[in-house]
Amino acid sequence: MIPRCFHNLSALANFSESFSPIIFSLMLMDGVPEKAILVKKGIEMEYSKILGFVKGMDLSCNFMYGEIPEELTGLLALQSLNLSNNRFSGRIPSKIGNMAQLESLDFSMNQLDGEIPPSMNNLTFLSHLNLSYNNLTGRIPESTQLQSLDQSSFVGNELCGAPLNKNCSANGVIPPPTVEQDGGGGYRLLEDEWFYVSLGVGFFTGFWIVLGSLLVNMPWSILISQLLNRIVLKMYHVIVEYV
CATH class of the missing domain: 3.80.10.10 (Ribonuclease Inhibitor)
Known part of the structure; x- marks a missing residue:
């Protein structure tokens, strides 16, 4: 010392x-x-x-x-x-x-x-x-x-603070990064929320349009259900053999 x-x-x-x-x-x-x-x-x-x-x-x-x-x-x-x-x-x-x-x-x-x-x-x-x-x-x-x-x-x-590029807040500490950014190329929190909402609504609507058309058309619905049953059975046999 x-x-x-x-x-x-x-x-x-x-x-x-x-x-x-x-x-x-x-x-x-x-x-x-x-x-x-x-x-x-x-x-x-x-x-x-x-x-x-x-x-x-x-x-x-x-x-x-x-x-x-x-x-x-x-x-x-x-x-x-x-x-x-x-x-x-x-x-x-x-x-x-x-x-x-x-x-x-x-x-x-x-x-x-x-x-x-x-x-x-x-x-x-x-x-x-x-x-x-x-x-x-x-x-x-x-x-x-x-x-x-x-x-x-x-x-x-x-x-x-100067000469560094990090600005200080009023109490002299480094402010945390904000989620919202202005200017081109940045995303705002509200815009992100609406993006995910519209994505969910679009997926939900498209899914039920396809599923609804299959339910109305019975031959197609029967064919798809049989195909799904085969896939499930194959997966079950594979799991049983592995265990």
Whole structure:
């Protein structure tokens, strides 16, 4: 689990005028290198000359589980946060919007549930977001930043609202599909009912016309009854032999 004491990482919590690189990664624990390859905005990037400006945390592709601690949102200077491909559950921290410097945020391929926090509207520098393949529900918060993202950022959830094509109802949930559809090519429930009623009436009328004509014509009725008797007897013999 992510320890709650992460908020004590003061170099990531405070804005500093110094340009010493702050990189926290479970794959990078040998001090500060002259150059580094980091996954930022969903792309592997190599930093060398501007490495001193990078403040990122990458805990992706591990076996980490539990909830994402609210204390993590105290890392106000963090520019990139990647917790993808783990087993995190629970909700996205409600104060995620406090991390106003975030440019890249990746929570994909976890088991997060609940709604996207409204505070995410405060992430005005966010240019890459990936919340795909979780158990998130409800309406995507409305902000210029979130609505400008690609639909792939939200797939694999039960979310609705722009930029997705699923519209939300008044209470922010995905409305169930309606039976009645307007426009050409669609069927209405009333029309379907009348179709089946007319089909039943037509079958009933045709059946009794044929049967009535046979009853009136006695030779034909006798012939048909004999034929039916033979069929029944053959079926009876077959069943007896099978048993």
